[in-house]
Amino acid sequence: xxxxxxxxxxxxxxxxxxxxxxxxxxxxxxxxxxxxxxxxxxxxxxxxxxxxxxxxxxxxxxxxxxxxxxxxxxxxxxxxxxxxxxxxxxxxxxxxxxxxxxxxxxxxxxxxxxxxxxxxxxxxxxxxxxxxxxxxxxxxxxxxxxxxxxxxxxxxxxxxxxxxxxxxxxxxxxxxxxxxxxxxxxxxxxxxxxxxxxxxxxxxxxxxxxxxxxxxxxxxxxxxxxxxxxxxxxxxxxxxxxxxxxxxxxxxxxxxxxxxxxxxxxxxxxxxxxxxxxxxxxxxxxxxxxxxxxxxxxxxxxxxxxxxxxxxxxxxxxxxxxxxxxxxxxxxxxxxxxxxxxxxxxxxxxxxxxxxxxxxxxxxxxxxxxxxxxxxxxxxxxxxxxxxxxxxxxxxxxxxxxxxxxxxxxxxxxxxxxxxxxxxxxxxxxxxxxxxxxxxxxxxxxxxxxxxxxxxxxxxxxxxxxxxxxxxxxxxxxxxxxxxxxxxxxxxxxxxxxxxxxxxxxxxxxxxxxxxxxxxxxx
Amino acid sequence: xxxxxxxxxxxxxxxxxxxxxxxxxxxxxxxxxxxxxxxxxxxxxxxxxxxxxxxxxxxxxxxxxxxxxxxxxxxxxxxxxxxxxxxxxxxxxxxxxxxxxxxxxxxxxxxxxxxxxxxxxxxxxxxxxxxxxxxxxxxxxxxxxxxxxxxxxxxxxxxxxxxxxxxxxxxxxxxxxxxxxxxxxxxxxxxxxxxxxxxxxxxxxxxxxxxxxxxxxxxxxxxxxxxxxxxxxxxxxxxxxxxxxxxxxxxxxxxxxxxxxxxxxxxxxxxxxxxxxxxxxxxxxxxxxxxxxxxxxxxxxxxxxxxxxxxxxxxxxxxxxxxxxxxxxxxx
Amino acid sequence: xxxxxxxxxxxxxxxxxxxxxxxxxxxxxxxxxxxxxxxxxxxxxxxxxxxxxxxxxxxxxxxxxxxxxxxxxxxxxxxxxxxxxxxxx
Numbered sequence: 001x002x003x004x005x006x007x008x009x010x011x012x013x014x015x016x017x018x019x020x021x022x023x024x025x026x027x028x029x030x031x032x033x034x035x036x037x038x039x040x041x042x043x044x045x046x047x048x049x050x051x052x053x054x055x056x057x058x059x060x061x062x063x064x065x066x067x068x069x070x071x072x073x074x075x076x077x078x079x080x081x082x083x084x085x086x087x088x089x090x091x092x093x094x095x096x097x098x099x100x101x102x103x104x105x106x107x108x109x110x111x112x113x114x115x116x117x118x119x120x121x122x123x124x125x126x127x128x129x130x131x132x133x134x135x136x137x138x139x140x141x142x143x144x145x146x147x148x149x150x151x152x153x154x155x156x157x158x159x160x161x162x163x164x165x166x167x168x169x170x171x172x173x174x175x176x177x178x179x180x181x182x183x184x185x186x187x188x189x190x191x192x193x194x195x196x197x198x199x200x201x202x203x204x205x206x207x208x209x210x211x212x213x214x215x216x217x218x219x220x221x222x223x224x225x226x227x228x229x230x231x232x233x234x235x236x237x238x239x240x241x242x243x244x245x246x247x248x249x250x251x252x253x254x255x256x257x258x259x260x261x262x263x264x265x266x267x268x269x270x271x272x273x274x275x276x277x278x279x280x281x282x283x284x285x286x287x288x289x290x291x292x293x294x295x296x297x298x299x300x301x302x303x304x305x306x307x308x309x310x311x312x313x314x315x316x317x318x319x320x321x322x323x324x325x326x327x328x329x330x331x332x333x334x335x336x337x338x339x340x341x342x343x344x345x346x347x348x349x350x351x352x353x354x355x356x357x358x359x360x361x362x363x364x365x366x367x368x369x370x371x372x373x374x375x376x377x378x379x380x381x382x383x384x385x386x387x388x389x390x391x392x393x394x395x396x397x398x399x400x401x402x403x404x405x406x407x408x409x410x411x412x413x414x415x416x417x418x419x420x421x422x423x424x425x426x427x428x429x430x431x432x433x434x435x436x437x438x439x440x441x442x443x444x445x446x447x448x449x450x451x452x453x454x455x456x457x458x459x460x461x462x463x464x465x466x467x468x469x470x471x472x473x474x475x476x477x478x479x480x481x482x483x484x485x486x487x488x489x490x491x492x493x494x495x496x497x498x499x500x501x502x503x504x505x506x507x508x509x510x511x512x513x514x515x516x517x518x519x520x521x522x523x
Numbered sequence: 524x525x526x527x528x529x530x531x532x533x534x535x536x537x538x539x540x541x542x543x544x545x546x547x548x549x550x551x552x553x554x555x556x557x558x559x560x561x562x563x564x565x566x567x568x569x570x571x572x573x574x575x576x577x578x579x580x581x582x583x584x585x586x587x588x589x590x591x592x593x594x595x596x597x598x599x600x601x602x603x604x605x606x607x608x609x610x611x612x613x614x615x616x617x618x619x620x621x622x623x624x625x626x627x628x629x630x631x632x633x634x635x636x637x638x639x640x641x642x643x644x645x646x647x648x649x650x651x652x653x654x655x656x657x658x659x660x661x662x663x664x665x666x667x668x669x670x671x672x673x674x675x676x677x678x679x680x681x682x683x684x685x686x687x688x689x690x691x692x693x694x695x696x697x698x699x700x701x702x703x704x705x706x707x708x709x710x711x712x713x714x715x716x717x718x719x720x721x722x723x724x725x726x727x728x729x730x731x732x733x734x735x736x737x738x739x740x741x742x743x744x745x746x747x748x749x750x751x752x753x754x755x756x757x758x759x760x761x762x763x764x765x766x767x768x769x770x771x772x773x774x775x776x777x778x779x780x781x782x783x784x785x786x787x788x789x790x791x792x793x794x795x796x797x798x799x800x801x802x803x804x805x806x807x808x809x810x811x812x813x814x815x816x817x818x819x820x821x822x823x824x825x826x827x828x829x830x831x832x833x834x835x836x837x838x839x840x841x842x843x844x845x846x847x848x849x850x851x852x853x854x855x
Numbered sequence: 856x857x858x859x860x861x862x863x864x865x866x867x868x869x870x871x872x873x874x875x876x877x878x879x880x881x882x883x884x885x886x887x888x889x890x891x892x893x894x895x896x897x898x899x900x901x902x903x904x905x906x907x908x909x910x911x912x913x914x915x916x917x918x919x920x921x922x923x924x925x926x927x928x929x930x931x932x933x934x935x936x937x938x939x940x941x942x943x944x
Contacts, residue, residue, distance in 0.1 A: 025701060027917065027935045033703045034692040038655040040714055044727040053575040070931050073918070075686035076616045081921045083613030086606035100533050126563050126671070130582075133665035133678060142655075146685060149662060153682055156675060157605040160559035163540075167558055171535035178541045180562045190570075197570040201581055221926065232889045244864060244890060247925040251862075255931045319928050322857035325944045326930070468568045492541070514533070 031072035036065075039142040051140040057203040060268035064141035067263045070255035071147075078150060082157070089161060089245045096238040097168050103518075106234040107302035108173075108511025109502050114166050114239065115175040115365040116296055117227060120192045122162040123183040127196035129155035131207050138204045144263075147256045148208075154249040165242045173507050175364045178492035182364050185479070186491045187470035188292075188356075190420045194467060195289050199282075201463075205264060206278050212257030214282035217323065220250055221315040222290055226297045229305045258323075265330040272331045277459065283335035284452035288419035291352050298349035298378065299370060307381035309345045316341070337452040343428040346382040350390045355424050357397065358409035361484065364493050366502035369398050389431060406501070410484075412471045417446040418453035418464055425449045441465065546595065556602035561595055563671035586667050587736035589795055589802050594670030596798075600790045601783065608679045611783075612686065619776035623693065631769035632697060639765045640698070646758055646828045647770070648695045648709030649719055653750060654688035656726040660742040667735045676787055680743065683784065687777055694773050718827050721820030722750070725813075736795070737809045743788045745813035748845050749821050749838075751781050757837040758828055793852045807854040814845050858895040859929035859940045865892045869923035871910035872902070879906050891925050899941040900929070 025033070042050050054061075073081075095101075105111070129152050136149035170176040183189050199210040228243030264271050294308035306314075324334050341348075353367075360367040370378065375394060379387045400407050413422035427433045428450075437448040441461040448454040457464045473479050480490025488495050497506050538544070539553035542562045547553060569581040579585065584594075591597070603611070626632060632640070661681035668674040692706060699705030713719050725746065732738045755771075755778045762770040771778070792810075796803040818838050825834035849855075861876070863869045865887060873892055877883060883896035894900065907915045917938050929940035 025696065027933070029703075030696075033696065033706060034689045037692070037703070037706055037710065038651060038688055040652060040710065042727045042730070043714075044724040045731050050727065050730045056575065071921075072933070073921075074689050075682060076620070076689065077918050078682070079609050079612040079616050079686070081918070082605075083609040084922060086609055090606055103533065123563075123565065127565070129678070130564070130666060130674070133662055133674075133681075134667075136681070137659060137662040137666045145662075149658075149681055149685065152662075152665065152678060153605070156678055159563065160605050163558055164555055167540070170540060171537060172533070174536075176540075177537060180540070180542050180565075184565050184568050190568075193565070193568075194570045197581060201571045201573040201575075203575055229889070240890060244925055247862075248921060248923075251924045251927050252921070254927070258930065322859075322928065322942060325857060326942050328944065463571050463574070466571045468570045473568075510536075517533075 027072055031069065031074060034074050035069075035072075035146055036142050039140070047140060051138055053134075053138045053204055054140065057205050058274055059205045059264060059271050061264075062267050064144075066266065067141050067144050068259055069143040069147065070259045071252050073150065073252075078153075082153075085245050085248065086157075086161075089241055090164075092241040093164060093168070093238055101236075101238055102169050102172055103514045104235045104237070108507050109300070109366070109368065110234045110236065110302050111169055111173045111507065112175070112365040112502070113227065113230060113296050113300045114169055114236075115173075116292060116300070118162065118166045118170075118176055119179045119182045119186070119364060120189055120292060121223070121227075122159050122166075123180065124192050124196045125155050125159040125162065127200055128211060129153075129159060131196070131200040131211060134200070135204045135207055144260065151212075151249075151253055151256065154253070157249070158246050161242045161246065165238045168238060172510060174494065174505070175366075175498040175507075177494075181492035185470075186364060186493070187359075187362065187415075188421075190468065190470050191292065192289050194420050195285055198285065198463075208257070208260045209264070209275055209278040210282040210285075212253065213261045214257075214279060215286050216250065216253045217257045218283065218316070218320055219286040219290065220254065221319065222311055223293055224250065225315065226293055226305065226311055230297065230301045233303045233305050234301060261327070262330075265327070265332065269331075276332055279332065280336040281456050281459070284337055284450075284456065285419065287341055288421060288449075288453070291348060291421060294349040295352040295356070298381070299353040299374075304377060307378075308349050309381060312341060312345055336455065337450075340428050340450065340452065344425070346385060347390070347426065347431055350378070350382075350386070351424055351426065352421075354393065355413075355422050358407065359413075360500050361408055362488065362491075362493075362499065364491070364498050366500065366505050366507060368502045369394050369401070385431070412474060414447055415469050415471050416449035416453050417467055417469070418448060418456050419450075420467065420469060421449060423447065423449050554602065556599070556604050556607075559604040560598070560671050560675060564669070564674065582669060584669050586669065587734050588805055589734075589736040589798075591669075591795065591798055591802075595672045596794050597670065597673045597791045599672065599676040600786050603676065603679055608682075612683070615776050615779060616686070619690065619773075622772050622775055623697070626769045626773055627697065631772070635767040635769065636765065639762075639767055642828055643762070643767065643770055644695075644698055644705050644709065645712065646824060647754070648691060648698070648705060649713040649716075650750065650754065651688040651691035651695065651706075652710065652713045653722065653726060654684050654691060656729065657742055657747070658684035658688060660729055660738055664735055664739055668739075669735075673739075673791065676791075677739070680784060680787075683780060687780065690774075690777055697773075718823040721823060722817075725816055725820045736806075739788075740792065740806055740809040741813040743784070744792055745810050745845075746817045747781075747784075747788075748848065749814060749817035749841055751777075752841045752844070753821055753825055753837060755781060757825070757840070761829060761833075789848075789852055792854070796853045803853065803855060807849065810845075810849055810854055814842070818842055857942050857944070858897055859900050859942060860893055860895045860927060861900055861924070861940060862891055862893040862926040863923045864925060865890055866923075872907055872920070872923055875906035875910045876900065876902055879903055893926075899939060901937055901939040904936045 041047065048055065132148045132152035132155060136145050136152050139145045139148060166176060183193055199207055202210060224243060224247060228240055231239035231243060261275065264275055297305065297308050297311065324332065356363055357367050357369070375391055379391065397407055415422055423434065423436060425435050427435045435450060437451060437454040439446050439454060439458055446457060446465070448457060474487055480486040485495065488499070493499055502508055538550050539558060543553045543557055544550040546561050547557070564582060566582065571581070573579060573581055658681055661677045661684055664677040665674045665681055668677060695706040695709060696703065713723060729738060729741050729746070732741060755774065759771045759774065762768065792806060796806045818841065822834060822838055825837050828834065829837055863873055876894055877885060879902065880896050880900050883894050883900065886893045902920070904915060904917055917933050917935065920938055927940055929942055932939045932941065
């Protein structure tokens, strides 16, 4: 007659349950219960009002639960692993600073790559943090939201650890002291800034495709491996350490990007053309930003790791080929204009470095002409065309320097309305002709460096007409004044210290003093 | 014996970044927190309006009616940057893991009377959805707030609230005999049980609150004061009285975290309110409104757990302490 | 056929993990770079918890891979007992 003692009976059953030898819950189940179980369908406020930003992009989701979490990290594990990584990293940074590790690099010129990184890339890590916070707020699925939130945390980590690492160089070298101010103002830094502003102002799905997939999966190796290997080859152990440490997060991010795009594609066939356009757009946008990396690899590293061309072959052609093979079954093809980088590959870095050489007075890092040995390396990497087309240019500039007439370009360049790089790239099929494209929109003519950038503009002219173009802004009087000195002040560039050639710079003096010191100690 | 170490003194040219030095009032050694936080958020020359909110800039001070001369006055008194934050939480989590292991190994849940165990399930486990709501709200503050001082700390709070939701989830697994039964029942309660609907309604209302600082006050100050106060102070004490000491033990991390978090929240509120009478009036109204709503919403849960008289006493106590806290923070 | 790959720190902590991968994936090719090891393998790489534990002489959870991971290429599948990377085509 057990029914007569219902209450105690329930109690006994419960005690028995907790006293049973407990079966272990699998990783998958544990994650599902602790994470996926958290969400509920809101009813006091409609879901559409709670998650207002997931509708307008036209992406159709049949079932959010289909999202497959790539890494099943719960917060306890996240804290444990990340704390462990940070303990190791900061131990290295402390020792680097105690031992004046900055004196062990190959050459003082190397620091200019760090200037490019801290002013150009680290602020974008911060933007990635805010962008993923937005996705982590907006996506109505616990798994995707948490992965995005963890990435928001990670990206903050990257910004902060980069500041702490390169902060040691800031104590001794110029051009790093105002990286935040510069990022928002300096002409060439509007290239990476507008890239991330573009992504963050897009909807959450586009952001996932832009940053999670196109940037993290397709292009990130082209950004980080050259910088980190470059650091390793040039004796910068602090940067190597933060780089490797950050990469372990990137592996998680890449996987999230891939799972997110597969999820979107599997949900509805109408999503495919939308995603394809985003892939086209963000491939091209990312590739244009990587111009700065190409230049860094081929011209700025005192000890070279590999050419831009080799990096493109290994990290885009090989790895990207397998990836797009995987996505072919959804009807996704290689990005539009994917053939152009191959056509530009022999000259991209040279065209970029030439811009900075001419505008060295307006840059926050130092420039120099390649030595004979360096030119031999470039011609070995890029073939006889390089010798024919570009060696004469550098030799001519060298001659002008010798004669005391170092060449400066004092005219403000026209910028591409989309990527914002000065219009100096040449036609894909003719390296002797500068490429110009344009579109008339609402009675105004807009200029582009390439079909890729024009294509992006033509899809969303109302977005790209808003671009804050540094040269236009100078002409409009929004950059501190009309003279170069006033603009540099407004940029936060210290004249005669941060800008101009490496030869004769305070950085060079510092480096020579250290070399002399080393000589005395050794002697 | 003396050791002769050949050293070369290398004099740095500067101690820190210029924007940090400007805030410190001169070039001197800055803390890692300061270098990792000050002016980190871009504040000018945004390129494009957000497609999802064209009425605003990408980051926009007009996301709240609160006005600050300098949003970097809202510093985190704990001075968390990513490394120190994670290292602190990893240490606390380790202690929580030991506590959980001890409860399991020594079967401390088995000595809890069955009816009280059921009350524990009723009161504690639906709160993981409350924590999940707090996670969402702190993600919103991180996405839409102004200035890295506030938004970096809210990003850590976002992670914290997921951690707290998952801590409650793990307690739910223990209380369900390592199955998800208890958690499934708790979710049904959260969604359907009349006693929980006041709180769920309030949480859902907070999701659509547009003023980002109001959301901060509503979630991190007002609702948390009531909900976490009821759990850790009143429910926890009742557990002790009923021989369920394992429960406060399992909640140790959450209790410690609550104090850590409140230090940040109090500082932000105090500084923002001290900025001027308009701020003070707004924050005071938000704090009073949301805490009063939270008290009403929570009353049925308090009654269920502590009885009619006990529940009323608890809510009165929480209300009184909240009023004291408002005075302490300079709110009207 | 395309390669999948996993890149790990080349340090003492990852040594057992690397050895386990090499044993369990006989078709894999390892490339050693400063500070890191990149392991390529046609179509699929699998890491078994048991193999790693045998190498390092202590219990190991699959999640711990995050402490040694630098990069990977392929789709990820993980469970209590294994971590796998594969292509779907």
